[in-house]
Amino acid sequence: MSQHHPHATGEDRRPHVVIVGGGFAGLWAARAVSSAPVRITLLDRGNHHLFQPLLYQVATAGLSAPNIAAPLRQILRRQKNVTVLLGEVAGISPAEKQVHLADGRTLAFDHLLLASGATHAYFGHDDWAPHAPGLKTLDDALGIRRRILTAFERAEAEDDPAKRDAWLTFAIVGGGPTGVELAGTLAEIARHTLRGEFRRVDPRKARVLLLEAGPRVLASFPESLSEKARAQLQKLGVEVRTGVPVAAIDDEGVQLGDTRIAARTVLWAAGVAASPLARDLGVPLDRAGRVLVEPDLSVPGHPSIFVAGDLASIQCDGKPVPGVAPAAKQMGRHVARSILARLRGATPSAFRYRDFGNLATIGRMAAVVDLHGLKFSGLLAWWFWLAAHVFFLIGFRNRLVVLIDWAQAYWSYQRSARIILGGDRDG
Structure with a gap:
């Protein structure tokens, strides 16, 4: 060797x-x-650094992959003491x-x-992974985007009403920030972005369910903001179900306690493992x-x-x-x-974490922010969330592109990256 x-x-x-x-x-x-x-x-x-907090935007066709990723070699090209190895x-x-x-x-x-x-953790149910993909990498995001967009296509081509409803039902497992962001954005796509584009189905009738085993969504936030997030999700048309863990997931849907939910698209946002x-x-x-x-x-x-x-x-x-x-x-x-x-030859100091607060977006003009006891939600929180994320993106080009894409999506409800790439999904 x-x-x-x-x-x-x-x-x-x-x-x-x-x-x-x-x-x-x-x-x-x-x-x-x-x-x-x-x-x-x-x-x-991979050959790129990924801005993971905006990964769900790629998964939901709001941004294209290069907007939130940059090649590591490009970022470090001026740093002569670094060699990047794939x-x-x-x-x-x-x-x-x-x-x-x-x-x-x-x-x-x-x-x-x-x-x-970290990677996805299915709490001992690794057999769920093919039916409920998680969101950690660009490949994951593009795969989820393909699933979501293909589901609407399959619904349009389906004659059986029950099967059509199953294609138009989206279940997201896990009520943390990723789950909340995915659910809110999916509801927006169904209610606004795809409106008027299909002839046989009405995308606005799509069901988006957010399934959280714990008592509330956004458990890491103060309870008052959890409640506001839940209310904002419901206003967007998301069905929030808390307090019941998922018992089984397969290609046809999920088992939630005694209830069977027929959903052809299940997304995993529940657990991570190192x-x-x-x-x-x-x-x-x-x-x-x-x-x-x-x-x-x-x-x-x-x-x-x-x-x-x-x-x-x-x-x-x-x-x-x-x-x-x-x-x-x-x-x-x-x-x-x-x-x-x-x-x-010196002794390193102890690590001190500076907590700058907690942010989560729920959808268009809806977010929750917790900054050391300063709590706010709604439009002001959304603008704060947007500014923070654009500020932290690597590279000026990315910031500019993201800002333009978001501004365009905000005014028109259109999502620019709605191209189905890769192999067709099974089923």
């Missing part, structure tokens, strides 16, 4: 930092050591300080940041498979290995740090500072 680094020459004695994952944590860490005397290898399965990590040997790639290559590291994120790479570290993990990191985000017993983003489990001020983009960015920057401190 060959050990190498793309820049490794006899002369290059700079410490080698390997970063696994080009998401918020990995990218922010790489950028924070741009002027440091280290060489960095950034490994990712590759899948197959395993990690902490004691040997080696990362093993799926193609047989091995990278030796001096410092490692594991920021490979990337399986965490298990290679041989350290304690929490219930979701995340690494219980030290206060400086290093791995217990391995001071040169760090974990950040959705893969890290840590508490600040007695509360768990949430798996959100601002937390991942802060962690990435902190790991960079910790590595630089170690190189100087």
Whole structure:
């Protein structure tokens, strides 16, 4: 098995930092050591950084994929101490300080940041995955978009009223921000975007159900905002059902307690599990498979290995740090500072999470915002949500395109990315 680094020459004695994952944590860490005397290898399965908070907009045909993603090489092209490698990590040997790639290559590291994120968790029901896709990657988003748009096409071609209704029924499992955003946007597509485009079916009669096992939607928000979100969803035409877990999912629909719902499109927004790479570290993990990191985000017993983003489990001020983009960015920057401190022979400081609040959008002119006790919803919250997301997008071009696309969609109710791509769905 060959050990190498793309820049490794006899002369290059700079410490080698390997970063696994080009998401918020990995990218922010790489950028924070741009002027440091280290060489960095950034490994990712995909060639792009993805602005995940807007992924549901691609899934619901509001934005096209390049609007919310940018090639990692393009983002880091001016940073001479970074090499971007496209590759899948197959395993990690902490004691040997080696990362093993799926193609047989091995990278030796001096410092490692594991920021490979989270994947879907079906709570032991992995057989549900083909029937209820989740939303984590651009591939997921394009697949969901294909399912949603094809469902309306199938309904138009269906003569049997019961089968037609099943094609026009959309069930979203999970009432967190992703589920709420998907449900609200789907309702808008059915009520407004597709109105008048079909001859045999009325898209406005489509049913959008949001199924949450817990007592309320947006459980991470204050109860008053949860109630407002529920009211805003119902106003959009979403049927919100709480307090009953999903018992079964198949190609024909979902079983909710004793009730059978015939729905040909089921989307999963319920659970996430940490990337399986965490298990290679041989350290304690929490219930979701995340690494219980030290206060400086290093791995217990391995001071040169760090974990950040959705893969890290840590508490600040007695509360768990949430798996959100601002937390991942802060962690990435902190790991960079910790590595630089170690190189100087200093002790890294403990990670402190700065909570900037919680935002979720529900639909056109409807959102909820919780900023340290300052709670508001409706139109003002929607504008705040929009401004925050456009501000955080990477690259000026993306911001401009997103703003133009949104402005156009806002005034016309049209969605610009309604092209069905890829293979036809089965059924």
